[in-house]
Amino acid sequence: MKESLEIAQLGNPILRQQAQLVDNLSDQHLQRLIDELITTVVSQNGVGIAAPQVSQSYRLFIVASRPNLRYPHAPVMEPTVMLNPRIIAHSQEMVKDWEGCLSIPGIRGLVPRYRSVEVEYTGRDGQLQQQELTDFVARIFQHEYDHLNGIVFLDRVESTQEMITEQEYLKRV
Numbered sequence: 013m014k015e016s017l018e019i020a021q022l023g024n025p026i027l028r029q030q031a032q033l034v035d036n037l038s039d040q041h042l043q044r045l046i047d048e049l050i051t052t053v054v055s056q057n058g059v060g061i062a063a064p065q066v067s068q069s070y071r072l073f074i075v076a077s078r079p080n081l082r083y084p085h086a087p088v089m090e091p092t093v094m095l096n097p098r099i100i101a102h103s104q105e106m107v108k109d110w111e112g113c114l115s116i117p118g119i120r121g122l123v124p125r126y127r128s129v130e131v132e133y134t135g136r137d138g139q140l141q142q143q144e145l146t147d148f149v150a151r152i153f154q155h156e157y158d159h160l161n162g163i164v165f166l167d168r169v170e171s172t173q174e175m176i177t178e179q180e181y182l183k184r185v
């Protein structure tokens with residue numbers, strides 16, 4: 013089992029940087045980083061994690077939805093590694109739902125996101141993948157994708173009235 017990594021917290025400038033494209037998939041450092049990101053997201057009860065959150069400014073994230081203490085109703089999926097992800101198309105419809113972030117502990121906010129997105133990314137094996145994501149998994153993708161562009165979910169909350177503590181959030185679900 014690989015080690016869990018330290019999470020960069022809001023205020024750390026790395027969370028505000030544009031991350032670099034990944035072009036060295038066979039690099040051992042990169043493969044190790046992927047393993048460590050998976051270990052970290054699982055151990056921290058996350059449903060996704062982006063490389064800049066562990067102070068590695070690369071266009072790479074893990075989507076790993078499953079029910080846990082922080083997201084009791086998340087759908088189950090295998091952790092999926094997405095390198096150099098892109099949004100090719102999206103629904104017109106947007107939906108608002110609660111989000112949190114391992115880099116912003118203790119806070120949830122209502123964030124508008126596209127209900128569905130058509131995405132393209134390179135998998136861990138180097139194969140280009142195209143996928144249509146909807147609802148919660150589409151939300152995770154959009155949240156993590158924002159991290160690659162220096163955006164955090166608080167930037168998309170429309171009113172401070174739509175921010176609550178994690179303790180309050182867990183009373184509601």
Ligand code: ZN
Binds near residue numbers: 113114115155159
């Ligand atoms: Zn986040």
